[in-house]
Amino acid sequence: xxNFEEQMLQTIQKMLTDxxxxxxxxxxxxxxxxxxxxxxxxxxxxxxxxLAKNQKRRPQDIAEELKAALEGKIGGVEKIEILSPGxxxxxxxxxxxxxxxxxxxxxxxxxxxxxxxxxxxxxxEFVSAxxxxxxxxxxxxxxxxxDAIARIFEWHGYDVTREYYFNDAGRQMRxxxxxxxxxxxxxxxxxxxxxxxxxxxEYISEIAQHYMERYGKGRSEKDLDTFIDHASKEIFITIQxxxxxxxxxxxxxxxxxxxxxxxxxxxxLAELKEKGYTYEEGGAVWFxxxxxxxxxxxxxxxxxxxxxxxxxxxAYHREKILRGFDLxxxxxxxxxxxxxxxxxxxxxxxxxxxSSIRVLLHQFVTLTxxxxxxxxxxxxxxxxxxxxxxxxxxxxxxxxFYIMRNMDSHLNFDIALxxxxxDENPVFYLQYAHARMCNILVHSSEKHIDSxxxxxxxxxxxxxxxxxxxxxxxxxxxMDLCLTSLEPMYMTNYLYRLAxxxxxxxxxxRVVTEDIALSKARLQLIEAVKIILANGLRILxxxxxxxx
RNA sequence: GCCCCGAUAGCUCAAUUGGAUAGAGCAACGGUCUUCUAAACCGUAGGCUACAGGUUCGAUUCCUGUUCGGGGUACCA
Numbered sequence: 001x002x003n004f005e006e007q008m009l010q011t012i013q014k015m016l017t018d019x020x021x022x023x024x025x026x027x028x029x030x031x032x033x034x035x036x037x038x039x040x041x042x043x044x045x046x047x048x049x050x051l052a053k054n055q056k057r058r059p060q061d062i063a064e065e066l067k068a069a070l071e072g073k074i075g076g077v078e079k080i081e082i083l084s085p086g087x088x089x090x091x092x093x094x095x096x097x098x099x100x101x102x103x104x105x106x107x108x109x110x111x112x113x114x115x116x117x118x119x120x121x122x123x124x125e126f127v128s129a130x131x132x133x134x135x136x137x138x139x140x141x142x143x144x145x146x147d148a149i150a151r152i153f154e155w156h157g158y159d160v161t162r163e164y165y166f167n168d169a170g171r172q173m174r175x176x177x178x179x180x181x182x183x184x185x186x187x188x189x190x191x192x193x194x195x196x197x198x199x200x201x202e203y204i205s206e207i208a209q210h211y212m213e214r215y216g217k218g219r220s221e222k223d224l225d226t227f228i229d230h231a232s233k234e235i236f237i238t239i240q241x242x243x244x245x246x247x248x249x250x251x252x253x254x255x256x257x258x259x260x261x262x263x264x265x266x267x268x269l270a271e272l273k274e275k276g277y278t279y280e281e282g283g284a285v286w287f288x289x290x291x292x293x294x295x296x297x298x299x300x301x302x303x304x305x306x307x308x309x310x311x312x313x314x315a316y317h318r319e320k321i322l323r324g325f326d327l328x329x330x331x332x333x334x335x336x337x338x339x340x341x342x343x344x345x346x347x348x349x350x351x352x353x354x355s356s357i358r359v360l361l362h363q364f365v366t367l368t369x370x371x372x373x374x375x376x377x378x379x380x381x382x383x384x385x386x387x388x389x390x391x392x393x394x395x396x397x398x399x400x401f402y403i404m405r406n407m408d409s410h411l412n413f414d415i416a417l418x419x420x421x422x423d424e425n426p427v428f429y430l431q432y433a434h435a436r437m438c439n440i441l442v443h444s445s446e447k448h449i450d451s452x453x454x455x456x457x458x459x460x461x462x463x464x465x466x467x468x469x470x471x472x473x474x475x476x477x478x479m480d481l482c483l484t485s486l487e488p489m490y491m492t493n494y495l496y497r498l499a500x501x502x503x504x505x506x507x508x509x510r511v512v513t514e515d516i517a518l519s520k521a522r523l524q525l526i527e528a529v530k531i532i533l534a535n536g537l538r539i540l541x542x543x544x545x546x547x548x
Numbered sequence: 549g550c551c552c553c554g555a556u557a558g559c560u561c562a563a564u565u566g567g568a569u570a571g572a573g574c575a576a577c578g579g580u581c582u583u584c585u586a587a588a589c590c591g592u593a594g595g596c597u598a599c600a601g602g603u604u605c606g607a608u609u610c611c612u613g614u615u616c617g618g619g620g621u622a623c624c625a
């Protein structure tokens with residue numbers, strides 16, 4: 001059973017359709033939806049505009065005729081107004097809105113939560129950085145985005161697996177080992193150049209120091225594997241710590257090496273060969289990706305005999321499918337844009353249905369310092385780490401900042417701004433609203449209004465209150481939109497609107513006054529708003545402080 | 549060359565997936581604390597939605613070009 005907000009839309013839709021039939025008019029597709037602005041009523045329909053062409057009449061006249069046929073016949077609707085080009089705007093009675101309050105107070109965190117994903121397994125893969133250095137501001141975007149999306153799934157009742165895919169072998173790791181080794185030699189008083197393409201960050205020296213404390217001073221380049229192992233483990237711990245500071249913990253860490261050791265790489269390659277989707281050219285093994293919709297054919301195995309990154313990616317995604325997820329979500333940076341069509345093509349070639357895989361690409365984070373762009377590179381270590389950002393702004397601000405805009409657009413991060421003007425940050429606006437509400441509830445008990453269960457909700461009729469409840473009623477729609485779009489930004493925008501409506505109400509109306517009956521009704525309202533705001537903040541992973 | 553994103557107020561971004569008079573926050577100017585928290589509220593100013601066409605009752609949104617930014621187009625990940 002859907003919430004009655006939905007029922008209201010359906011009722012109006014049906015009444016309009018029936019009226020159309022009653023008048024013997026040819027049916028046309030039309031919309032019934034929540035109004036954009038309060039002076040357009042609560043629900044609007046474009047039916048008259050849609051009919052204008054067939055009827056060859058002015059939309060306004062059609063609307064008037066429909067209005068006359070419907071006026072007073074829809075329960076809960078106070079009046080119908082017709083505006084400008086011919087929109088029909090339906091205004092609801094206050095009782096319609098007042099009914100939301102007891103529902104919210106009874107259901108609390110489960111308000112309008114129906115569990116559409118119950119019994120379904122979803123995997124969200126995100127961050128997946130190889131352990132070559134601390135997480136950067138760029139990784140942070142993906143981390144927060146992925147976690148917020150996971151929380152959206154959880155709210156809808158999905159069984160969510162947060163997964164991190166990494167590789168601690170290969171060329172990059174060898175460079176890391178050599179870089180640490182160079183610093184290690186340096187600690188022993190020698191001057192040794194960092195290898196070409198090596199890592200130059202401060203953290204490399206620290207790792208070398210720790211390595212020396214554990215393994216002593218007698219190690220040589222022959223022990224490179226121990227350098228790599230030590231460095232990658234240490235870096236991985238710092239990565240996990242950074243994520244933990246943001247409240248992010250992955251359920252599964254999937255190591256690319258396992259795909260090799262378990263023979264899954266070989267079997268994928270063998271199957272593709274067997275099915276005739278590969279060929280050899282220039283000593284390399286190519287995959288006929290172009291036969292499956294990809295741009296061009298790709299190399300799977302180099303002429304050195306070493307697989308490209310594509311092959312393990314394919315094997316990994318086959319594993320994801322075999323593990324029985326109903327939905328697989330991959331979150332990548334825009335630089336990975338070219339790789340996923342090949343993976344999907346290969347899976348199709350192997351006979352798998354790829355429709356359950358959803359790839360989300362987010363654009364880059366541009367860092368600015370005093371209006372100037374900062375170029376960043378992990379290797380050169382001229383980057384700002386995620387940890388430093390959390391030090392500066394705190395986890396709540398960092399999380400909010402990362403998801404407050406569309407993942408398709410570039411995120412412009414001004415360090416100077418994050419550093420100095422924290423009071424201008426919108427996240428405080430939301431949290432302040434929550435703290436204010438908590439304070440009112442505390443204050444009311446001091447005024448000896450211990451129970452307000454017996455409130456008369458018909459006293460809640462001021463426009464600011466109707467507006468506020470109207471926004472609360474949208475919560476479910478926003479959660480649905482978040483689920484279909486996998487774009488948490490819709491929730492941040494929504495909560496901002498909710499907080500605005502609350503702050504406006506607060507500035508106009510006092511909650512706790514000498515009028516006990518009115519106070520009780522408004523206390524119920526405040527409690528309901530607090531519940532919705534806290535629900536939303538929880539989904540974004542942002543704290544809801546009781547005091548500020 | 550080809551592919552993917554973006555371009556909206558001085559700046560950073562919205563616009564409920566094609567609706568009505570394109571909205572917020574900063575920054576500028578003016579107003580509001582004897583009250584449950586002024587991290588708030590109210591007002592003024594700010595726009596040829598990059599440009600040119602097209603689709604229709606109606607376009608910031610969809611289509612085709614063009615310009616400018618970012619990313620890709622590896623036998624790097």
